[in-house]
Amino acid sequence: MAEMNVRYMGLNLPSPLIIGSSGLAKSVQAIKEFESNGAGAVVLKSLFEEQIAMDTDQNIKTALEDIFIYSEASENLDYIDYYTKNNLLSDYLKLIRDAKREVNIPIIASINCLTNGQWMYFAKKIEEAGADAIELNMASLPIDLRVESIEIEKLHLDILKKVKESVRIPVAVKIGPGYSNLALFIKRLSDSGADAVVLFNRFYSPDINIDTFAVASANAFSSPSEYYNSLRWIAIMHGKTESDLAASTGVHDSSAMIKQILAGAKVVEITSAVYKRGAEVISEILAQTQSWMQAKGFSSVDQFRGKISVYSNNVASFERIQFMKYFASVE
Template sequence: MADLSTSYLGLKLKNPLIAGSSPLTASLDNLKRCEDAGLSAVVLKSIFEEQIDVDSDSAVDGAEEYLAHADAYGFVKGASMERHIDAYLTLLEDAKRSLQIPVIASINCRQSGSWIEYANRFAACGADAIELNHYTVAADVEVEGNAIEKEYLSLVKAARKQIKLPLSLKMGPSFSSLANMLRRFDELSIDGVVLFNRFYSPDIDIEKLSLVPAQMLSSKDEYALSLRWTALMSDEVRYDICASTGIYSGSTVIKQLLAGAKAVQLCSVLLKQGLSSVAKIESELAQWMDSHSYSKISDFNGKLAQERMPDPAKWERVQYMKSILDAQKG
């Protein structure tokens, strides 16, 4: 019987399947269901700095007639923010009391400061690790790319200084030199990186002539980008890589592990197909390992990473016309 255990962020996991941050990890009942389904760890639904700011400002607007006192604005805004934090801490504490699997807290923040400091409160409540999400839409034509990169590096540096728990960064691919950024994160002693985040994107309703949210769930064909970058970087950095986006089957999990990922995050497949998909994916992984005489994941983990390939340039080639012609012939 294949041993599916692995290690991610220094955490011992019974298998490489983690529940990524989503509405499915926002309540204790659902977190218990995730554990019962066989997932090896859960990432709590991210606490969003931007949303809390919006809600806090709304609370201030609603109390405008009572804000004549000079300190009232800060009190109302602060109290609203604390309610959100307290609710998150309660969920974290309840999850740690109820679950046997690791619980990873997630912070979606726009800048360093008090939001990083909340990580200490997460640690006090028993979080096993912290996942930091940061995303900047580089829409200001006056801001150069290196300024965005410095912003990311500054945030991670501040987080690493403040956070003693295992720390991962869930990020997007939009950098002029992604490989360089991933190496520089390594220099900041981060423990892991999740490739890649799936951010909110707007769409247009052509009948109402208004903006609407685009499809947030990934499809089963969207794993290629994270697969490539996992393979390119898994032997170049000391931290663990967790693959995300488009992971719907055991075969895709196997590909990510062969590329060098230590674990994968499941999200869209759980929301689309239900938690029963976990057992199916786990079974496919175990059957493949048995059929290839692998007794444990470390026997093949990273076997097809770029540094271990006889022709490593294959992971870098961009032969799109040939690929299109081959697909048409098929």
């Protein structure tokens, strides 16, 4: 039987297939089910600084409307701020502690913060609770016309450096594809200490209903044809960073997972396919990958990682973006 275990960010994983950050790993029971189906690790839902801030604002608003609380002392407002932050955080930390007691696979916490200050506070608490690693969800939509792109990249790099200074557990950074020189930014994340870079997050997208004129959500789940961009960038960056590379978006079957590893991914994160088809999709993908490995004569995942990448065998196709040759041969 082909060996499926891998090392990711210095952690031992029983397989390279990880549950991507989402509500999937919301309870110890759910995490146990992923483990029994062969998942290599789980990434918990992101702890959103924005959400904590909104809950805090709502509590403060309620308090201001409540004459009793408001007239007692203004320190009450500080207390509410502290309480909301810590209450939301404490549920999250409890899940980490409980999961660490009952499962063996690594538990990776995820945080999404907007400001430079709060990350260290969350990261430290998460480390204390026993999480094996942290994934920094650097999802942002820069729309401020006064802010230069270099400033956004610098903020993200500063946040990473500060988190790395405040915790000892490995830190992954999950990014979207929207940076002007993506290759250089990924290299800079690596040089700033990212133990892994996850390519890519798939953002919520609004859509327009042309009958009702309402703005609605586009499909929350990915489709199997969405893995190409991640595949391209894994193949381009393999061998060029100290950081491990993790593939995310569009992995719905074993062939997509095998391709991402051939391109150089250490691990593959899967979310939509598990939402759509349940935890069994994990054991199905792993069994099919093992059969493929056996048929091709690979006894471990490390043996075929990066075989088809720009670094290993100079596959220039990953660096091509124009269809010129393709169209020349199409009548």
